[in-house]
Amino acid sequence: MTIPFRPATARANATPVTSLTLVVPCYNEELRLRADSFLAFVDETPRVHVLFVNDGSRDGTLTRLQQLAEARPAQISVLDLPRNGGKAEAVRAGLKHALDQGAQMVAYWDADLATPLELVEDFLRVADRNPMLEVVFGSRRRMLGHQVVRTLPRRAVSRICAMLARMAIGLPVADTQCGAKLLRSTPAVQAAVAQPFTAGWLFDVELFARIARLGGKANTRFYELPLSEWHEIPGSKVSASAIAKSGLRMLRLIAELRLTRAAPVLSTNVTDFRKAA
Numbered sequence: 001m002t003i004p005f006r007p008a009t010a011r012a013n014a015t016p017v018t019s020l021t022l023v024v025p026c027y028n029e030e031l032r033l034r035a036d037s038f039l040a041f042v043d044e045t046p047r048v049h050v051l052f053v054n055d056g057s058r059d060g061t062l063t064r065l066q067q068l069a070e071a072r073p074a075q076i077s078v079l080d081l082p083r084n085g086g087k088a089e090a091v092r093a094g095l096k097h098a099l100d101q102g103a104q105m106v107a108y109w110d111a112d113l114a115t116p117l118e119l120v121e122d123f124l125r126v127a128d129r130n131p132m133l134e135v136v137f138g139s140r141r142r143m144l145g146h147q148v149v150r151t152l153p154r155r156a157v158s159r160i161c162a163m164l165a166r167m168a169i170g171l172p173v174a175d176t177q178c179g180a181k182l183l184r185s186t187p188a189v190q191a192a193v194a195q196p197f198t199a200g201w202l203f204d205v206e207l208f209a210r211i212a213r214l215g216g217k218a219n220t221r222f223y224e225l226p227l228s229e230w231h232e233i234p235g236s237k238v239s240a241s242a243i244a245k246s247g248l249r250m251l252r253l254i255a256e257l258r259l260t261r262a263a264p265v266l267s268t269n270v271t272d273f274r275k276a277a
Contacts, residue, residue: 020124020182021049021103023094025087026111030060032233034113035068041117042075048120049103050076052111053094056084088196088203095193099185106189110179112233119227123182126223134189134221135211137173137204138180140230147229161202168209171218176204178227188215 026033042050052065065078079097081090091108098106105127109115115138123136140148161177181204183189192210197203212218 019047019049019103020105020107020120021051021098021101022120023051023053023091023098023106023108024111025053025055025090025094025108026057026061026065027055027084027087027090028057028059028061029111030057030064032112033061033064035064037113037117038068038076039072041120042072045120046075047124048075049098051094051098052076052078053090054078054080055087055090056081058084086200088200091203092193092197095183099190099193103185105182105184107182108179114233115178115180115227115230119180119229122228123180123225126225127182127184130223132220133223134184134186134215135208136182136223136225137176138178138227138230139175139224140178141174141226147231148227149231161205164202164205168205169212169218171212171222173208173222173224175224176208177202178230180227183211186215 024038038050042048052068054062054065062078062080069076069078079094081093085093095106095108105124107120107123109117109120119138123138126136127133142148162174164176166173188211191214192207197206199206208222211221215221
């Protein structure tokens with residue numbers, strides 16, 4: 001079930017700007033969802049529409065999301081997936097839904113708000129200044145003056161994922177697993193989300209690889225944005241075994257990508273993309 005998408009309404013004195021649909025995947029988030037934060041955010045950011053994706057939750061998540069949509073019908077909507085398909089599919093379904101609805105830019109953001117919603121404006125400013133960019137992604141680098149709090153195990157996993165990403169897309173990325181990413185609506189991005197991901201928890205890397213292969217020079221289309229603030233939130237639903245399985249899938253995918261490095265020609269046709277991938 002989908003609560004109808006309605007574009008965000010702009011304030012009367014606002015300057016026309018590119019709109020953004022922020023996809024927030026949710027699975028059993030009834031007790032963790034910070035409703036007040038989302039309501040305050042959309043009240044202060046009229047160019048952003050929030051699309052919550054309920055990934056077959058078994059608790060009261062859907063009811064809470066519907067209440068948010070009813071409270072701000074112009075800026076919040078809900079895409080209800082009847083069965084749990086995992087974060088990768090929830091994100092993909094939300095991005096595709098928003099793009100199909102005509103969103104100029106889309107983003108996805110973790111529901112736990114480890115990356116504060118206030119930083120969405122930082123992503124938008126980068127995208128506004130650089131119209132050639134297709135991907136702006138958050139990087140949890142430890143830098144002077146930045147409030148980035150991460151445990152040692154999470155940093156270790158992040159480094160492994162970054163290594164796999166460098167192998168997959170050939171770019172010196174430092175952090176692919178931060179749950180804060182913005183994408184511009186382009187043929188490459190639309191084609192990249194046209195079919196399900198295969199890398200499980202590492203779907204971000206697979207998404208980057210698809211976009212990189214389906215367009216021009218990747219180094220001019222990706223932008224890594226160091227986050228000024230990020231806090232690790234307890235309660236992650238990702239297990240060590242899921243990470244290991246995703247890593248093996250990603251290695252297989254990298255091997256396939258290297259075997260087909262000479263292809264493809266850019267196409268938005270799903271059949272053509274499957275052949276190229």
